[in-house]
Structures are given as structure tokens and as C-alpha cells.
Amino acid sequence: MPELPEVETYARDLDRLLRGCTFTGARVGWPAQLAGEDPGTFASRLSGRQVRGVSRRGKLLVFQLDDGALVLHLRMSGRPIVAGAGEPVDPHAHLVLDLAGGRELRLRDPRKFGRAWLVADPETVLGRLGPEPLDPAFTADAMARRLGARRCRLKPLLLDQEFVAGLGNIYVDESLWAARLHPQRRADEVGRPGALRLHAAIVDVLRRAVAARGSTLRDGGYRDLTGNPGEMQGSLAVYGRAGAPCPRCAAPIRRIVVAGRGTHLCPRCQRPRR
DNA sequence: AAAGCACCCTGTACGC
């Protein structure tokens, strides 16, 4: 569930809470979440490591340690929680990392898709990610050039983390609506004007979503570290709004399936070709 | 290169 804005919110809050803290142990309830590593080895390697800072790359959380890094991917249902060691542990918190001083970093993840890596160099996990959309290096010119080299549809291309890092289903749909581009348009057919609109739309949508601390679509959906919902859901134009009026032209929003993913668009603003 | 599918898991929403 968490995309770039939600993970950015976690990273900022975790950095404030955990910078300077030391891990003292780990309990692993679902070993597959360690990507093959032995739980005992993981726990002993993590013990004694101090958190230098917490940041985000794409949809991944990066805990820079005094030696190496802990990288977390929350995938569909992951949510980090910082709690006192005495507080009741949610049955879905399969990964619990002990902190000196009586606190714990817990990973609540009902679907168990989340992954944790303890690596010497975070680039071993992050190395294939595409550009950061909120970084100045993500330019409209580069966007136009790279779109022109691809013949696939816009929707799966924007979901591809090697093309651009951090976008997921919500913010791809929102960006395509803002840019007035149909999700099934071929990337090399949008032209320079389309590429410039798409670049501006991605940056604008993500900036607003970060400022709003993410989108919470339903109960049981995204919550920040404290359990509070985001505020972006009220500003979404198309995602989850099938049948509701387009904010721009009032035509009913439509939901279709593109590349196996639910996709929301305005059939009037986003024509298959224009 | 691009597209389609199975798969990894469980909770929730919805139709009957």
C-alpha cells in the first residue's frame, strides 16, 4: 500500500524517533521476510548497530547504521510501528526489532509480503531503482527522452521502479489524469508536450501527497507511525472514485484494468489518442 | 522489448 509519499512520511518520523538509537536484538516470526537469511544470523548481526539516520529511496526505507544498513520494503500491507517493549504486540507484527532503552521497532504486515535486508551497502538492494521523482536530477528533458525510447503503455511503464522510483497504483493514476494522458497510450507516442505535462504532473502530485502525509483510502489502510491517517485521499481526482464526477469536466470517472491493475481515469479528459 | 500469467499471503468488501 505505501507509495513514495507514505514511505517518505515514515522515513521522516522514524529518523526523528530513532536517530542515535541502538538495536539490541530481533525476533523473526516469518523467516521468508528476511529474503533467505537465517533469523539467528540476522539478529546477531543487527545487535549493537546504531542508527545514524533513516531515509527513503523509492518505496524503500533505509536505516543507515554505524556499520552497514537495514533496508525495509513494506510492499502491500507493511506498516512500521515504534512501541514500548511492554505494549501488547499485534499478532501481525512478525518482525520485532529490539531497541536499547526499552522500545521496539515492529513491522506489522498481515500479508507478509514485506522484506528486510541487512547489508553492508544499501546499493546492493537499491541499485536498480530509477530516478527519484522529487530529485532535481529528474528533469522534464530526461523524461521526454526516455519516454520516446519505450513502446509500452504508460501505466505499466510508470509502475516500473526502474523507469522512475516510488510511484504506485494511486499516484500513477493521479499523475496520468493531471497530465490528461490515457493509461494505455504508448510511451513513444505522447510527444514532447505530453512528456512535459507528465513530468510536471508527477512532481506536483507527489509533492502535494507528501505535504498531506499520504493517502488513507479505507479503514485498515495506510496509517502513519502513530496510527493517524493521511490527508491526501480527499484530494484524489480519480483513484477510488469510479462513477464520481471528474473534478475537471464532471464526466463520470471510469475504472478499467490495465496490465492487471485497477486503473482509474476520466474518459473525457484522457482520450486514447490526442 | 513488451505483455501475460502464476505466485507470494491475508483481510475485507460484496453478492447471494
Next chain:
DNA sequence: TGCGTACAGGGTGCTT
């Protein structure tokens, strides 16, 4: 109310 089914904000691996 209970039950079956489809679907979910992510990603990988394989085949065509």
C-alpha cells in the same frame, strides 16, 4: 447472519 468470491495501494519469475 453466513458463505463464497473477487479484489487489494507491490514485486518477481517465467513464458510467449
